[in-house]
Amino acid sequence: MLAILAAPSAPQHHVWDSSSPPQAIRVDDVPGVVTRKVVAFQCSKVNSGPLDHDASSKRTVAQAIARLLGCDFVDGVDQVPATPGQGSGEAWAEGARYLVPTQTLTTDEAQRWGITRPEHLFGGVVPHPFVATKVISHPLVEPLAPAPPGWSPAHGSRIRDAVLPGYSVFSAEDARAAAGRLLAGGSVRLKDPAGVGGLGQWVIQSLDDLESHLADWSDDQLARHGLVLERNLREVSTLSVGQVMVGDQVAAYVGTQGLTLNHVGHEVYGGSQLEVCRGGFDALLQERLQPNVRRAVEQALQFHQAALDCFPGFFASRCNYDIAQGLDDHGQMLSGVLEQSWRIGGASGAEAVALQAFAGDPSLRRVRASTTEVYADEVVPPPGAWVLYDGPDGHGRRLVKYARVELDVDA
Template sequence: MILAQEPSLGADAGPGTAGSLRTHPSDDHAATAGPRPTVVFHCIDPCREGGHDHRTKASVAHALADLLGLPFGGFYRADAPPQGPLFFVPSETLTSVQAARQLGIEDGAQLFGGVVPHDFVATKLVSHGLVHAQATAPAGWQPAHGEAVQAVTLPGYSVFSAPDALLAAERLLAHGSLRLKKPDGVGGLGQQVMRHIDELRLWLDETDAEVLRQHGVVLERNLRQVETLSVGQVQAGPLTASYVGTQQLTTNHRGEEVYGGSTLTVVRGGFDALRAMRLSPEMATAVDQALVYHQEAARHYPGFLATRANYDVAQGIDDRGQWRSGVLEQSWRIGGASGAEVAALQHFQADPACRAVRASTHEVYGDQVPVPAGARVHYDDDDAEVGRVTKYAQVEAHADL
């Protein structure tokens, strides 16, 4: 269970408990005799090793290895793994304790990322409850979790059948437009704003009922004038850091607005240290909401473990003019802000007296992008899908933090 005063990054069911992983290792790697672990980037299918996303994450994994003073083994290959113990940086959240143990992961000292007990827990679906008690839901669904996070998420439902979707839409549309979101969409992809029930009926007519039953969909209150905040916590070796920040958009080579990076206020320690910072009311709200979400996931889904946790919190105006704030989704895996997370940890490691820094990631489309001195470039190449893009992370220490 995570304590509000000093939350850890996972739920520890205790040694020997069936279906559990130890959040805290019984032996620290640094104090254990024997070979040092090799850090590997584990690319979960589908994976394009040459793509910009996975090459960037692999580079961040390399930076993490540098932080931990461990060798970096590159991309993990099950048919030819490096010799000796491994430290995994998976590209996605591991969706079963068994999957983690098959990799040799027994506790948080062997992982930068997360483990959940069911596939749906790693998606947007876990951010909402069902539309009624008898609604269709996958095996392992915990109705109490949806009730517990209702106050810290936007009004919405996770649905797995056409009748449930229509009922949910009727309730939401009575108060304004809704946003339909596919559970595994990233960067705003797989989303559609609807203002009339007939738009949903058309979508349902074009959607296979079995696909809907297996994968589900989220229906959620739509906001405008939205700002997305990021709240998170990371742990690597003896270091723990927590943060709140904002995401930026940029324009890609097709003229589309896409993710352009994150700017984070990072503090040494847990969420209590973050809450002690001089935060704006909006940021303080986002931090409190993310902490509740984090606590409830650990409480309702045994086997949950995360040494990297990031929560997107949307703040904006609904169709009735009411300001709202709510957690949209979680990321218990290496992500777009991880370059800044690791850079901040490296700064804390180098300067034990430092309590807070500003860290940022940047994704810039174009040729000959100027990179600030001291920044670490994680990708600078011509990607087959998105064209030329440069990604880097940097840290700035600020006395006013």
Template sequence: MNPGNAIGEQTDLDDGDGTGIASPARLRRLAIVWSETEPCASHEIVTLRFAAARLAALLGLEYDDAQAGAGEGDATYYLPMFTLTREEADARGIVMESQLWGGIVPHGFVATKLVSHPPWGRPEAMPEGWKHIAGIEKYTLPGYSVFARDDAWQAGKALLQDGAVRLKWPFARGGGGQAMVRDQHELSAWLDAANDSLFPGGLVVERHLESAKTYSVGSSSLPGYDIAYWGEQHNVLDPSGSEVYGGSALTVVRGSFPSALAAGSDVVRAIVAANAYDRLVRGAYGVVASRRNYDVIVGVDARGDRHLGVLEQSWRFGGASMAEVFALEWFSRNPGSNSVAAETGESYGDEPLPEGAVLYCHGDAESPRKYARIIPYGC
């Protein structure tokens, strides 16, 4: 595996000094934002509103569940559902990370899986603003970003020489919008069934790993708080039988990552990879982000070669966010505590909830049931 294991290399995920961002006196209210062009599922809006109410109480801000309008001024702290483009941020007067829990990118594709891989194909097919990020291949899986059907076919054929391949629509969330193909026949059938009009938006063609484990690694800066965290994700089956995101169990600490993590462990390698990816992508595109979450996978391919790499970034409210909210509340109530275990869970069944879980989305036949909790010691 490529990433090193020097724990000192990865503290860049925490830009602060561990003391937190001073709460600006000008902040008066918290407002939520969801995209007016991208569809939002009802369970996502329910989750966002639940988190917003708790964050507003934690930060001492006013809150109502209406979406924020444009030009509300610098007295508003924003909680967006999506990573904002610079144009969307400017319309709301957001110029710095201390005004939102989320991120700002110059182009929409920068917030997606597309920046995780070098392009395959003709330069004219690439979106405006595309940049090649030298060295990113060291911290991701073998793969390519493509913007035309023929390029997807050629890139897929090349990767299939070493085993199964995953095809990923870049704007999908929670593990959705993916397919695995094992040979050229399956690749051709998938491409034939795909809507060709979607290809200009991009597609990721990536090595498939067996016996894989996915880590969540990240940090958040909010007024008065800086935290860092790491932990494992788990998947569940949705009503269609597809494997999707099922939650994250995290260790959350005040400030930055501790230096006492076990050197050489996959957790440390995941943190190092996430930090390097963060530095490369944010540096290349000038990303502003107060919440930075990275999915890092480790597993073996069909040839038995072991890989560890960053799958994607999340500079927005995401699947692990409610665990972060619960951890922030814990630190507020327990000023002497420097670490806590917290988790989120999503499922489509009616099994009993774990001890201490708070159910904030009941779900239905099409959407998941969601909960979050502080994990009691010993569990």
């Protein structure tokens, strides 16, 4: 177990309070300016309906964030009027419109909605779209290798000790050069930088393997999106390290993700188990962590700080980093950040219940929070669980998602 501290034998489960927030976040009073805050959920999926379980569960989390902030909730940023009153001449106060988008925003998108600081959204803002993908997790094969405008050579140098051996490439020639170097040390994992949930990844054992995959990518696609090649690991455990801020509540955590079987027998995301402390990454580093866990937290913080320093305009209120720890083909133990997530995610239900617990009890320092996803026709969520979604999955069978939090984790 990744427990920061040992849990007592009979943990107390906190029940999610959906009626009223523990406190409202105020906007400074300005004459002629509306101070009521509005939280808008913005789903980037096309044709996302009420039966889209991913969008539906994230919408539920966004509603909870609105309650935590003491705000009205609207479904879709387009539902937020440009001015709060019809012909009243009133204007929105800065930060009165808070956005929960399902994707990381670009600077242009953020500015369109008046988002200029991490206090204005649950997620992140990047200066260029590629900064939100896996492609920033490795350096180029050569300093002058092709890269998109806005690429930061300094970032690759800053994170070398925080990631697995690997390269990001934007041409077939560089992909072959990267593979040649990496294959000398064992098998290589080839990644589509925009792949989600383990999709768009292939293990290659030879240059011929690489060529078979390069045939699926045009030169233009490679130049615009790139590819990632990194050391392949076995016997892997993946840790999640994160930091979230909503209003004046800040928390950081380390945890694990689980897999489960869906109704057609495929392994899919099954939930997250998080050890959460009040405060940011620095507070997390002050906790009693196992050596491998401390290493993961340090690598996540190194990656996070490098992004802040090397990509001007980047900021985020929700940061999550996946760190893989496992053996390479020669039995050497490696640890490194696989990817970043600066948007609402599968663990955000757990993040929300942890933040609500901290907001409700200022003396609380640590909690254990979790999300669980169950594909079964007969499901009874445990006592105290907050149900995020209960409805059909993509195959029309029942899927239940819930979150819960344990308060008594201080020994």
